[in-house]
Amino acid sequence: MTVTDIRTLADRIEDLLPQTQCTKCGYPACRPYAEAVARGEAGYNQCPPGGAEGVARLAALLGQPVIPLNSANGVERPRPLAVIDENICIGCTLCMQACPVDAIVGAPKHMHTVIAELCTGCDLCVPPCPVDCISMPPVTGESTGWDAWSQRQADAARERHERREARLAREREAAEARAAARRTSSAAAAAEAETSTAAPVSASVAPTEASEAASKKRAIIQAALERARKKKEELAAKGQGPLNTEHVSADVQAQIDAAESRRRRLGLAEDSADPDTPPSPAGTRNPR
Incomplete structure (x- = not known):
């Protein structure tokens, strides 16, 4: 029986x-680069x-001549480590x-x-760092x-990247589901409030389920904030707290607040504060 290799050119x-x-x-x-090369939309000398x-490996696979690495994409160098x-x-x-x-x-x-x-030495962690605390020294000598x-390192890096992409996809889906649930809850609360306008006496007798849920949520958030505050104080007392977190510049604080806001919206951070709460002023961050 003949076994057919179903791998695509992009896979190879x-x-x-x-x-x-x-x-x-x-x-x-x-992967997107491999697909672009397979479609003929990208050169095989851009890595x-x-x-x-x-380049020689890809040229052999594609039946093309060996050409120099495209300098517009960078230079071949010893592998760095963040x-x-x-x-x-x-x-x-x-x-x-x-x-x-x-x-x-x-x-x-x-x-x-x-x-x-x-670490794959990709350099991607360096540009977003607001305090320039990441260096990329070479660690492979002249190699x-x-x-x-x-190949073992390449296979392991691909597996970690695929797991990360799958996790981020799940987190985005969960965040979208939570957002949809909040919209549904808000619409239901608005409808209930509109109905209660016609019967103020009954509305004043007992709080609605929505208000009880909101009160419970506020209590949970307050308790979480208090735990975070105590933990921060304990770490500071032991000399284990992070440095340079107070009185940072307005530009740095703005980047940090914007990043944390994005993480909350995407569901990539613990909801220790209401996502609609505006970021705190520079130098006065709320504990998370």
């Missing part, structure tokens, strides 16, 4: 990419992490949100750190391209 191209998910090729990840060997200066880090989480392979761990207003063996990377 993707298998030859280093899976750093760095976007230097001009596409949001390795700096793959370097000259990567390093966070914890004395400067303010715990804004922007680097965590940018990392395509979940190689950074931390929590809002707590120190972040990079898991060295998971570049595929000499500075392995």
Whole structure:
């Protein structure tokens, strides 16, 4: 019996990419780039992490001549590693949100750190950092391209990226479901309020279910805020609190508040405050 290989050309191209998910090729990840090359919409010499060997691999697959790496996409170089200066880090989480392979761990207003063996050296965590606390030193000596990377590392990076994309998709769907539920609840509350206008006496006798739910929510939020405040005080007393979180510049604070607002809207952060509450002024952030 003949076994038919159902893998597409894009699958084969993707298998030859280093899976750093760095976007230097001009596409949001390795898979979209592979698909663009397969369609003939992108050159097979646009992957700096793959370097000259990567171009040669793709050329052999596509039956094309080996050409130089496109300098517009970057240069072949030793693989770098993201390093966070914890004395400067303010715990804004922007680097965590940018990392395509979940190689950074931390929590809002707590120190972040990079898991060295998971970092692909993509550089994507550097631009969003508002305090420039991330450096990218080379860690592979003079080895570049595929000499500075392995197939095992590429496979592991692809798996982490795929898991991250699946998780973000689930979180977006959950956030959309919660938003739809809130809209439905608001519409029901508005309809109930309109009905209660005709019978003010009965409305004053007992609170509506909507008002009881709102009161319960406020109580839960207040309790969460109090726990967060106490935890922050305990960490500060032990000298374990994050540095540089107070009296930051207005520009830095605005970036942090905007990021946290986006995370709440997308359901990517714990709802410790009402999503409709405006961000606090610079230097007076509410604990999360």
